[in-house]
Amino acid sequence: MTIQTHNSNVLMNTSTMAYRNLLKTMHNPDQFMDVIVQPVMFMLMFGYLFGGAIAGGVQAYLPTIVPGILIQTMLSAASGSGSQIREDLDSGVFDRFKSLPMAHIAPLAGQLFGDVLRLIIATITSLTTGYFMGWRPEVGFGWIVVIGLLAILTGWALSWLFALVGLLAKHAETVQSFSLMTMLVLSFMSNAFVPLKSLTKPLQVIARFNPVTGVITAIRQILATGSWTQSALLVLVFDLSIVVVFAPLTVWAYDRN
Amino acid sequence: MTAIKAVEVSHLTKKFGHQTVVNDISFDVQPGEVFGLLGPNGAGKTTTLRMMTTLLKADTGQVKIFGHDTIKEGRLARSMFGLTGQYASVDADISARENLMIFSRLNGLSRQAAKQRTAELLAEFSLEHAADDPLKNFSGGMRRRLDLAVSLITRPALIFLDEPTTGLDPRTRTQMWETIRQLVRQGSTVLLTTQYLDEADALADRLAVIDHGKLVKVGTPAELKQQVGGTKLVFTVSERAQVATAVRVLAPQVTTAVQQIGQQLQISLNQLSQLAPILAAINQAKIEISQLSVQEPSLDDVFMTLTVGKN
Ligand SMILES: Nc1ncnc2c1ncn2[C@@H]1O[C@H](COP(=O)(O)OP(=O)(O)OP(=O)(O)O)[C@@H](O)[C@H]1O
Ligand SMILES: [Mg+2]
Numbered sequence: 001m002t003i004q005t006h007n008s009n010v011l012m013n014t015s016t017m018a019y020r021n022l023l024k025t026m027h028n029p030d031q032f033m034d035v036i037v038q039p040v041m042f043m044l045m046f047g048y049l050f051g052g053a054i055a056g057g058v059q060a061y062l063p064t065i066v067p068g069i070l071i072q073t074m075l076s077a078a079s080g081s082g083s084q085i086r087e088d089l090d091s092g093v094f095d096r097f098k099s100l101p102m103a104h105i106a107p108l109a110g111q112l113f114g115d116v117l118r119l120i121i122a123t124i125t126s127l128t129t130g131y132f133m134g135w136r137p138e139v140g141f142g143w144i145v146v147i148g149l150l151a152i153l154t155g156w157a158l159s160w161l162f163a164l165v166g167l168l169a170k171h172a173e174t175v176q177s178f179s180l181m182t183m184l185v186l187s188f189m190s191n192a193f194v195p196l197k198s199l200t201k202p203l204q205v206i207a208r209f210n211p212v213t214g215v216i217t218a219i220r221q222i223l224a225t226g227s228w229t230q231s232a233l234l235v236l237v238f239d240l241s242i243v244v245v246f247a248p249l250t251v252w253a254y255d256r257n
Numbered sequence: 258m259t260a261i262k263a264v265e266v267s268h269l270t271k272k273f274g275h276q277t278v279v280n281d282i283s284f285d286v287q288p289g290e291v292f293g294l295l296g297p298n299g300a301g302k303t304t305t306l307r308m309m310t311t312l313l314k315a316d317t318g319q320v321k322i323f324g325h326d327t328i329k330e331g332r333l334a335r336s337m338f339g340l341t342g343q344y345a346s347v348d349a350d351i352s353a354r355e356n357l358m359i360f361s362r363l364n365g366l367s368r369q370a371a372k373q374r375t376a377e378l379l380a381e382f383s384l385e386h387a388a389d390d391p392l393k394n395f396s397g398g399m400r401r402r403l404d405l406a407v408s409l410i411t412r413p414a415l416i417f418l419d420e421p422t423t424g425l426d427p428r429t430r431t432q433m434w435e436t437i438r439q440l441v442r443q444g445s446t447v448l449l450t451t452q453y454l455d456e457a458d459a460l461a462d463r464l465a466v467i468d469h470g471k472l473v474k475v476g477t478p479a480e481l482k483q484q485v486g487g488t489k490l491v492f493t494v495s496e497r498a499q500v501a502t503a504v505r506v507l508a509p510q511v512t513t514a515v516q517q518i519g520q521q522l523q524i525s526l527n528q529l530s531q532l533a534p535i536l537a538a539i540n541q542a543k544i545e546i547s548q549l550s551v552q553e554p555s556l557d558d559v560f561m562t563l564t565v566g567k568n
Contacts, residue, residue: 016362023359024350027391092346096407099310101336102363 010103017110021084022117034080035122039073043129046193054194059134066130067147067219068192071212073122074155075187079179081115081159082166086175089167089257108254112159119155123148139226146228147219150235154215157242160250167253186212211238261324263288263415263446264309269318271304271470278304280470281318286448286463288323288414291441293461294450297564301470302450303343306419309448310340322415339408343419343450345400346407347392353403354379354388360407378406382436398429405436416440418449422456434459454557468564482554484562489552490524490532495545506542510535526551 025031046065047058055061088094088107097107127135127148137144162179169175187193189203190212196204207213215238218231264286271279279301286292294302307313309320311327311334320327322334340346347356357378361371379385382402392400401421408416421437422430437447437460451457457464458478466473466481474481494500497520504515507524510531516523526532532551539546 013363016359020348020351020355020359023355024348027350027352091349092342092344093348095307095312095342096340096346096360097363098312099335099338099340100360100363101332101365106363 010106010109013103013106014109014113017106018113019110021110021114025114025118031080032118032121035073035077035118036125038076039069039122039126040129042069042072043126043133047133050193054198062130062133062135063137063220063223064195065193066127066135067216067223068187068190069130070123070126070147070151070219071154071216072183072187072192073126074119074151075158075183075212076179077118077122078115078155078158079162079183080118081111082162082164082169082179083172083175085111085163085166086169086172090172105251105254108163108251112156112163115159116152116156119152119159122155123151137223139223143222143226147222150215150219150222150232150239153239154235157239157246160243160246164246164250164253167250167257186210191216214238261288262286262321263290263323264292264448265319265321265324266305266309267319269305269308269320270316271301271308271313272316278470279308279315282465282467282470282472283318284465284472284475286415286446288446289441289444290462291437291447291449291460293457293464294448294467295452295454295457295461295464295560296450296467297452297560300467300564302467303419304470305467306340306417306448306450310338310417311335336411337413338415338417339411339413340417341401341404341408341419341421343423345404347400347403349392352389352391353384353395353399356392356403356407357410361410364411366410374410378409382406397424398426398432401425401429401433402436405433409440412443413445415446415448418447420450420452422451422453430456454555454560458555466559466563473563474559481559481563484559487554488526488529489554490526490535490549491521491552492546492549493521495520495547499544502542503539503544503546506538506544507535510538521548 043065046069047061051058051061051065055064085108088111094107098104103109127144162175165178166175169178190207190210192212196207196213199207214231215235218229218235221229222232262285266285267283269279269282270277282301282305284292294305296302304313308315308318309322309327311331322337325334325337327334347353348359351359354375357375358371361374362368366374379388382405384399384403384406387395387399392403395403401424405418405421408418418437422433425433434456437449441447447460449460461478463475463477464481465475474484476484494503500517500520500522503522504517507515507522511524512527513525524535529551
């Protein structure tokens, strides 16, 4: 009585692994905290706390804060990928994956494709919260989808980077604190919450070089003009370059484990 | 000896830093047998197993699974064995059924076949009642059973078990032994590691004793016991003054020297027929004895004699 097995392929294995990650999240809904609760909370908190001080009112502040929180949420969702991978590697389950006659890369690929779902949820949550707070961009819905996709692509590109950190680090705690620090520094030292001009000179320089500023600026421009801009193209190129550079590095680090 | 071996391990060595954890180990496992790796904590059992199952790269040496090199034909070799690691290698965040489904799919079963196999294994390992509970609520025994079930999805011809019964209560342990015996009856080859001598004695056809990364001895449990001496006669001389006399009168009757520990005397017996003349000699010399026993060697003796252990 033998068991009929197919020569399983990368795609099939990857989708199984992505399905596994989805199941894990379903069983632990608190994993949705950072993609659902966090953007809602931040949007409300920042909007109502600082709206008046920074922009003279919540309504006026929304065009600034919505893209800001959107990208911050992408950063934090992407950073979860690193600690998730580290935890997996440290658990016995990974030994099992490695001892199976399956595509070697599937667990990593499954994680990174599973991340897309988290990023989509995070994007929808952020934008919807903005809408309920009174955010009404004047561009058509199509452009909203475009900025959503741009945000998701950015988040996904970053998750390769965080995955690399997860693979290189020794402990899950290291990954977590690194991710939190990076997330805070990148999002606060940018134009996510305040206009660049309001920053002190040295901070302005840092913020200008911060890629997060570039992404947020591009999104604001699309929302303001209703057209594909030079800076949006730059973001697209930037995201793809990250993937092109870091995907092989991440795979290399993964192979080393 | 042209028959293909289930496992061929040759000159396996692994260093972690300066510490040689596995030191030039070689052995073969025949198809259909239960082969035990026996050794104290830190002996290198898990490390050896991890190299055999392609989880860890050996520094030097070679492993063949049913004739296939684990490095050159990794994927093929991996398709021929199932592995249950020392530490739970199932997904604790999802249910037993989901674990079996996912690992079935990863093993290349079609969705339909995976469903069917999952149902079979849940039944076989008495996990049906808890199939959809999160594993967090599972007892150690249930987890261990699920772990083994996952290793058996493809009915592999060779199964690696790293300390399959550590942490199980006596009843669950006996059940696990029965499960392993059942697998062997169905034609599987089993390679297991254990620190328990009774387990090795009960299950293994052949044993390799490992200590400090070195292979100390390979043989059947009976052969290993023979190594540390055969049957022993042990008794206590009641009167301290008579001990010397006893040793003297027994000397012509025995082939190896009589061992004396306080008032207790130990004599190695080559044959049980030596027993009668020995007792007669004692009787004739009017020596009072008590607490007489004839002891078969146990694997404990083997373990204690052959291994030094970490400490
Ligand atoms: N990844 C590692 N890095 C460094 N040392 C290691 C590593 N894995 C194992 N060791 C060391 O190798 C030695 C053998 O470990 P191993 O786990 O193979 O022993 P074992 O025989 O399985 O012991 P146990 O019965 O406790 O499971 C130990 O001293 C252990 O500390
Ligand atoms: Mg071990």
